[in-house]
Amino acid sequence: MNQSRSALIVDDERDIRELLTLTLGRMGLRIDTAANVGEARELLARNTYDLCFTDMRLPDGNGIDLVGEIARNYPNTPVAMITAFGNIELAVEALKAGAFDFVSKPVDLAVLRGLVKHALELNNADRTPPPPPPPEQASRLLGSSAAMDALRDTIAKVARSQAPVYIMGESGTGKELVARTIHEQGARASGPFVPVNCGAIPAELMESEFFGHKKGSFTGAHADKQGLFQAANGGTLFLDEVAELPLPMQVKLLRAIQEKAVRPVGASGEVQVDVRILSATHKDLGELAADGRFRHDLYYRINVIELRVPPLRERTGDLAQLTSAILDRLAAQHGRMAPSVSPEAMEALGRYPFPGNVRELENILERALAMSEGHSIEIDDLYLPQAPAGRKFGGDFNPGEVVRDAPGAVDVDPAAGALPDYIEQLERAAIQKALEENRWNKTKAAAQLGITFRALRYKLKKLGME
Template sequence: MSDPRSALIVDDERDIRELLTLTLGRMGLRIDTAANVGEARELLARNTYDLCFTDMRLPDGNGIELVSEISKNFPKTPVAMITAFGNVELAVEALKAGAFDFVSKPVDINVLRGLVRHALELNNSERPAPTPAPAQHAMRLLGDSPAMAELRETIGKVARSQAPVYILGESGVGKELVARTIHEQGARAAGPFIPVNCGAIPAELMESEFFGHKKGSFTGAHADKQGLFQAASGGTLFLDEVAELPLPMQVKLLRAIQEKAVRPVGASGEIQVDVRILSATHKDLGELAHDGRFRHDLYYRINVIELRVPPLRERTGDLPLLTKAILTRLGGNQDRPAPRLTPAALDVLARYPFPGNVRELENILERAMAMADEDAIDAGDLRLPQVERRSPPPQAPQAPALQDYDPFRSSPPHLGTPPLPSNGLAGGNTSESDGPLPSYIEQMERAAIHKALEDNRWNKTKAAAQLGITFRALRYKLKKLGIE
């Protein structure tokens, strides 16, 4: 008979220690307790634990310091932080320090039991292997490049936590596969993995889709409906293209994540949900938050751990392995031998920037297989689009014109034309680079920017949109032209 699973409880409140001891003891765990950091260190030095709970504030130290210490010295022991009710900031800080999860006072017994079950699953060697991802998706994480090795190592680490993960990457890099891999390697692998494209749900149906609704709560609600949070309970909810969420829905989502509860449309009370949140977008969520198009509090709540998936152009050394795997799969689907790539074809692929990443590579190879005459694919069979390789932006602009904005295009009707410089465009010395033409362009830009700012009550985000340029381009021009 194997030894019972064990847990360490660190809290200076006797009532909390007794409540946790009673609850965990009924779940078959052997319990040790400590009232401070010093006692906890002594017990950790003598025993191995399957789980640890620690309070945030202890008489002789900080709970977050203990979380960091256990995460470093005892990585197999998941730590859950006990926080005061509503203290989300400290909970997020604990998760960033390596905490597995957190539980708020007063402790909800059902939430506590769910947390314990997930924590014990981390080191359960007998849990069934997860269902492998479809072949066309699984190969997107193939590769021996340093970037992919680092990504897989990071996935392995974040999978042992319950902290929200924000997956950043361009379209086609495999963000959903990364989310699925985190789910499969974590304690929730036996639970559901529910992916949802936030940009594909009409705004008026979002609340019902996410939280469910009760029969008769609105026209067309003919029966009770379970929401995505309820469907993902016990598992993982993956919010793809989270940047597309409208602001009103962001408020409701933030509350659901913080309170671990949802209120279906038309319901009188909330329902507890046990869900890990993973999110992804190809946009710069930090910039959207800065511009006021995404809530700062939600951004920091879902971005506890940020995970960047490298684009294919940053790991071209993986192309031979990727292309071989893709061609083998495509050949199997078409019941024909997998063709090989000639050295010339591989060289052309290595110089192509792949704006669509691995998804585009799959499409290119599938088309090339149809066009190739023999069992080899040559450079001409690839028929790559004429896309220039991306180059780093210049250190300083060579001309003062606005990015993405041509001051000589047709101006909006309300924009007046500034007067010509005193020396004029005609008859002046136009041979010098600092002559009247650049000065005239600068005056046009200044007038256009002033007008846009005044029209939008000095809201820079709206002014940039009116001018047809990015927020960053507008900030650059404001600084360059000395407009405050």
């Protein structure tokens, strides 16, 4: 490591200063130390540092205030908080103030070295622009609307941190792409990005899937298996549909995040893991926590930074750019020239509320590309769902509504039978539509319907649709 890299250690305990100085010095860093906030301010004013560690309680001030001061005045200096063991509330407060990460006393040297490595890589990442997103994902973060500009600015800021990020947004807005972009723009870009749909894992297999297992630990465990945390070591673990985690698993997940260690099923000891947690759901996680359906302590731990992905109806000015980019990609996949979109078809797209957001736009355009016969997509090629007579598309449009004149919709009549039969018809029609729009991918169909994968499997069996 280059000797020109430097770090500032702020702690009133001489033993901690000496331990960090020795450890970081062996990693090739030049070290300055301060015993209080005043000394730290003087050193920060005179020198440029690649990394700073600060204790929480200092003789003349508060470490969290110092974190905020460094984040504002020296934004290129990642700062990590040194906290007392188990004081996760202060650690979260430090992350919200702008800390890059935190380390608990007594300091684990392996964790410390990993933290330093990521902090220095973060500064290197500032000098190297992130790679462009893959072509199949490029359409999701396109747009020059104020909402998308704000989203990209926020992504750039949170990518500099190691703090957990909670990504909230409706189905189809591109939450996984946002998570991938955070990963690719941060210090962990060279590490793995491991996405997992929490609603698609059977409850009885969750602990094994997340933490791994040892051979013979249960029936069917014929060999050691690496868990998702171990697979994401050094990188990012993205917990999609995190609201679907059962409460017992939430307890185990919280401990793994706090201790930065996991215990494989059947193992006698823990395995250290270095993972950044990003999570997402289309549900209101705060409301679930208030109702007792999601643990408060886990909610506050994964919701250090909250990032909202805007729905497509809030950025309709991006529709033309998105449509063009999606058609270019789809046409290239089919080896043909991208068609244009007639003014009438574009106007119809502009009026439609897109309850399925960008994912629904992609499905509509893929179907239109297949149905169009000329070099232009016309309004009839779109097969947009129709609003009931006397209503226009708008904010009160119900994405679960099944209407008779919608192409492919099942004709249902509330007067034809008892209420349970009518509701069953509605369910069947909604599920059929979601499966068709997602090419019979049950996981994606469940997400679009706002139910878990297991719930969809149950309904398919109950309705005789398997």
